[in-house]
Amino acid sequence: xxxxxxxxxxxxxxxxxxxxxxxxxxxxxxxxxxxxxxxxxxxxxxxxxxxxxxxxxxxxxxxxxxxxxxxxxxxxxxxxxxxxxxxxxxxxxxxxxxxxxxxxxxxxxxxxxxxxxxxxxxxxxxxxxxxxxxxxxxxxxxxxxxxxxxxxxxxxxxxxxxxxxxxxxxxxxxxxxxxxxxxxxxxxxxxxxxxxxxxxxxxxxxxxxxxxxxxxxxxxxxxxxxxxxxxxxxxxxxxxxxxxxxxx
Numbered sequence: 001x002x003x004x005x006x007x008x009x010x011x012x013x014x015x016x017x018x019x020x021x022x023x024x025x026x027x028x029x030x031x032x033x034x035x036x037x038x039x040x041x042x043x044x045x046x047x048x049x050x051x052x053x054x055x056x057x058x059x060x061x062x063x064x065x066x067x068x069x070x071x072x073x074x075x076x077x078x079x080x081x082x083x084x085x086x087x088x089x090x091x092x093x094x095x096x097x098x099x100x101x102x103x104x105x106x107x108x109x110x111x112x113x114x115x116x117x118x119x120x121x122x123x124x125x126x127x128x129x130x131x132x133x134x135x136x137x138x139x140x141x142x143x144x145x146x147x148x149x150x151x152x153x154x155x156x157x158x159x160x161x162x163x164x165x166x167x168x169x170x171x172x173x174x175x176x177x178x179x180x181x182x183x184x185x186x187x188x189x190x191x192x193x194x195x196x197x198x199x200x201x202x203x204x205x206x207x208x209x210x211x212x213x214x215x216x217x218x219x220x221x222x223x224x225x226x227x228x229x230x231x232x233x234x235x236x237x238x239x240x241x242x243x244x245x246x247x248x
Contacts, residue, residue: 008219009216009219009246009247009248010212010215010216010219010223010224010225010226010246010247011053011054011201011224011225011226011246012052012053012054012212012225012226012227012228012239012242012243012246013052013054013055013056013086013201013225013226013227013228014047014052014055014056014227014228014229014232014239015055015056015057015058015227015228015229016040016043016044016047016055016056016057016058016076017058017060017229018040018057018058018059018060018061018069018072018073019034019060019061019069020061020069021040021069021072022036022037022038022039022040023036023037023038023039023040023042023043024036024037024060025037025229025230025233026060031060031064031066034060035233037233040057040072040075040076041075041076041079041080044057044076044080044083045079045080047083047232047239048080048081048082048083050238050239050240050243051239051240051243052083052239052243053083053084054083054084054085054086054106054225055076055080055083055084055085055086056086056088056109056203056227056229057073057076057077057085057086057087057088057105058087058088058089059073059087059088059089059090060089061089061090062089062090062091062096063088063089063090063111063112065090068090070099070103073087073103074103074104077103077104077105078104084106084107085103085104085105085106085107086105086106086107086108086109086133086171087100087103087105087107087108087109088108088109088111088135088171089111091108091109091110091111091113092112092113092116092117093113093120097124101128101131106131107130107131107132107133107169108128108131108132108133109133109134109135109171110124110132110133110134110135111134111135111137114134114135114158114162115143115153115158118161118165121134121162121165122165125162125165125166125167125168126165126166129166129168130168130169132167132168132169133167133168133169133170133171133201134162134167134169134170134171135170135171135172135173135203136155136158136159136170136171136172136173136192137173137175138155138172138173138174138175138188139174139175139176141154141155141156142154142155143155143158144175155192156195159192159195159196163195163196163198167198168198168199169198169199169200169201169224170192170196170198170199170200170201171200171201171203171227172188172189172192172200172201172202172203173203173204173227174188174203174204174205175204177204177205180205180230181205181206181207181230181231181234181236182205182207183205183206183207183211183214184202184204184205184206184211184214184215184226185204185205186214186215186218189202189215189218189221189223190218190221193218193221193222193223194221196222197222198222199222199223199224199225200222200223200224201223201224201225201226201227202215202218202223202225202226202227203226203227204227206226206227206228206229206231207231207236208231208236208237209237209241209242209245211231212226212228212242212245212246213245215246216245216246216248226246228242
């Protein structure tokens with residue numbers, strides 16, 4: 001390192017979304033748009049081999065309230081070594097939170113519960129600190145809840161409330177971009193990072209290596225990482241190539 005410290009790397013979190021025991025991708029988060037990509041353990045292990053430090057693991061059935069892939073999630077976490085797991089989907093009460101933490105996940109991403117049950121979310125944030133991130137899934141400036149099927153309130157109102165509760169990290173998704181390969185919403189990321197000193201993980205829309213570079217340019221503003229899904233599965237680039245760009 002020279003005296004002029006370079007911008008820290010953008011942390012990439014390849015996504016493994018699970019429905020019906022299979023790794024799948026959705027378009028704009030809509031149930032019924034799944035494309036299957038096989039065994040989640042194989043998908044996660046491949047990302048680990050390519051150098052992933054984190055994997056964003058999602059139980060879509062739990063998020064949509066139509067079942068659980070808890071045993072599959074545990075299998076991924078147990079069998080894929082050397083990576084941190086950020087776990088998301090259907091974590092809405094003490095029982096599901098404790099099961100998620102006991103699974104070996106390094107971080108839990110709360111979604112709907114943080115919108116619908118703010119007192120519980122504030123208590124969880126106070127108890128578990130860095131182990132809890134809150135997912136802010138946004139259309140415009142309106143939050144989406146219940147697997148993106150219900151409105152969850154105003155982004156800025158909820159963000160202020162979570163700031164007051166001491167939330168340590170946010171995962172910000174532009175629902176209209178997710179799974180569309182149309183590029184991330186950089187303006188939304190700038191707006192949110194201007195309102196919070198806490199790190200923000202970007203999600204949705206990454207389509208090419210230029211998008212990774214554009215997100216890395218936002219690291220000094222507070223964008224810590226980016227979740228990458230469909231572009232990897234579609235073969236737009238490899239994770240190794242993306243990690244190279246993310247490192248600068």
